[in-house]
Amino acid sequence: PECGRGTLRMLLPDNPRIVAFVRSFEDEHVLVVANLAGSAQYAELDLAEHAGARPVELFGRTEFPPVGDLPYLVTLGPYAFHWFALTRQETDAPVQGAATGGPVPAIELDGPWDSVFEGAGRRRLEGLLPDHLRQRRWFPGKDRAIASVRVADVVHLTSRGAAVPSYLVLVQVRFREGEPATFALPLAIVGGERADALLSELSLGVVAELRRPGGDTRVLSEALWEPAASRALLDRCRSRRPRPGESGALVGSPTPALRRMASDLADQDVSVLRGEQSNTSVVVGDQAIMKVFRRLEPGTNPDLEVSRYLNDQGFEHVPPLLGAVEYEAERHEPITGAILPGYVPNEGYLWQHTIDALSRFYGETFDEVPPDVPAASHPLDQTDVDLTDVALRSTGPHLEVCDLLGVRTAQLHRALAAPIGDPAFGSEDLSLLDQRSLHQAMRSAASRTLGSLRKRLGDLPPEAAEQAAALLAREADLLDRYKPLREGRLGGRRIRTHGDLHLGQVLFTGRDVVFLDFEGEPLQSITERRLRRSPLRDVAGMLRSFHYATLVGLRREEERGLLTSGSETAQRAAAWGRAWYGWAAGRFLGAYLREAGDADFLPSDPQSLRTLLDAFVLEKAVYELSYELGNRPEWSWIPLAGLLDTLAAGDGSP
Helix, strand or coil, X not given: CCCCCCEEXXXXXXXXXXXXXXXXXXXXXXXXXXXXXXXXXXXXXXXXXXXXXXXXXXXXXXXXXXXXXXXXXXXXXXXXXXXXXXXXXXXXXXXXXXXXXXXXXXXXXCCCHHHHHCHHHHXXXXXXXXXXXXXXXXXXXCCCCEEEEEEEEEEECCCCCCCCXXXXXXXXXXXXXCCCEEEEEEEEEECXXXXXXXXXXXXXXXXXXXXXXXXXXXXXXXXXXXXXXXXXXXXXXXXXXXXXXCCEEEEECCCHXXXXXXXXXXXXXXXXXXXXXXXXXXXXXXXXXXXXXXXXXXXXXXXXXXXXHHHHCCCCCCCCEEEEEEEEECCCCCEEEEEXXXXXXXXXXXXHHHHHHHHHHHHHHCCCCCCCCCCCCCHHHHCCCCCCHHHHHHHHHHHHHHHHHHHHHHHHXXXXXXXXXXXXXXXXXXXXXXXXXXXXXXXXXXXXXXXHHHHHHHHCCHHHHHHHHHHHHCXXXXXXXXXXXXXXXXXXXXXXXXXXXXXXXXXXXXXXXXXXXXXXXXXXXXXXXXXXXXXXXXXXXXXXXXXXXXXXXXXXXXXXXXXXCCXXXXXXXXXXXXXXXXXXXXXXXXXXXXXXXXXXXXCCCHHHHHHHHHHHHHHHHHXXXXXXXXXXXXXXXXXXXXXXXXXXXXXXXX
């Protein structure tokens, strides 16, 4: 409307080749700038009355720096023009939710309850979804400005007329910068006392209160918290009959095992597993766990693809795959919406098992004299280290688990590398071109992260700031460690891998280990996650996980008051921690290499193996540092320590 009504204010820059004006209507303003010359031009515009506004280019939705009190500088190419919306900076605070305690937004409806997905109700819902999405733990775009949200499809999960109508809503999110993304948002329409309970605990995902004439109300909320909705999605896993939506359909792919246990599943309680970051899991009694993917992309999710492959190969150290649900639309690849692995009796994740073992280890050794272990030693140099009596007594059983984990990881990689004729699996050469691509990607990521570290140096706690300064002083050394990747072929082959292997992705059954979650890094595209990679990338992820556990365990002993930071006892404990990491990482790595044997997916030359492994360890630590700087700066000391230790250990060259 501001282009056809309202006011026009001409801006008069000193450069006569630039025409600029602002069209305004009520609180909406559009800045138009045009270059009348056949050469690049610049101009300084007087936008003082719009100070604080952020110009957003209307066609590409690119955000420009906010307007200040000084003249605003713009540059344009020959005959170029730009249209900008002058928008006030939006707050990232949600409109409603447990975090704010604010009022729940309302949607007025004239028709049935499901008319919230039609016409004016749908448009109102789309307007509320940006704030709702920002509150969800699984939503990855919290630091990106949302341009718009569109409901792309609505599929009934429950039958029409159900007491708690439930739907799978596919929402497409367009960001101001970057590619759009599609997310799965199961929603339910809830009434009665359950609706009152949801309104009192907004953390369960209330989107809006629905109102109809006469005072009748319902609540629109996240559906997976409703047992009827979870069971309805579980039923989709068991049925190959399409459940149609507006433009696509949900189709199940049950395995024979799921058909055999259908009656057992029907009697199980269902509950949502709390605390997950990128997806949502529904526990089905002691029989299965249904994992619902939130970010949806065309193509088979690696979690489904790799799990199905390993089950078909008879690999015993993954959960049995019972079924899956896919969304199919004409002229598009199927999208994996959920998978249903069987439940594996266990004693918890290996991460917690390791933290508990470290707590016992620190408690039994803090008053003992630690072994003389170099401050920075390489796990490859500790694969056959003899343990002291104190170490055998205090941590021997857990180091046997590290041995077992190394064996099972090598067996996993052998299974994934097996030549069975499936074009998505098997192995390919790790060529010099592949290595050069790795070199460029690793150097670029390291440079970006160190740039961020330099900017955040003053915001870090003293311990981390000291480490950061030391790392920045060795920036050239870090980048040089990647150079061998481009200088000559190191050997080995590329295979499908776990993609995000660490102690939190492994269950401990009491006697063995089970690998979980083959989804890979959720922020990467499915195409990227399905690429073959060196299996040493998985190995490096596990080595970094052992290092994290060592330092997290030490910090928790301090938080419990059992150690005082900086004391002589704490220094002894830190020395024991360095020793424990060397033993655990060395035992894992030694067992892995022995089990892998002469597998061609590893470099045959020991120096090449070390060079490639170190590159992946550094890459992982750089990624961890980037994550911690953006999310938990107080934890950045752990990857900083890992980077400094890896650099100090040297590259193994004579």
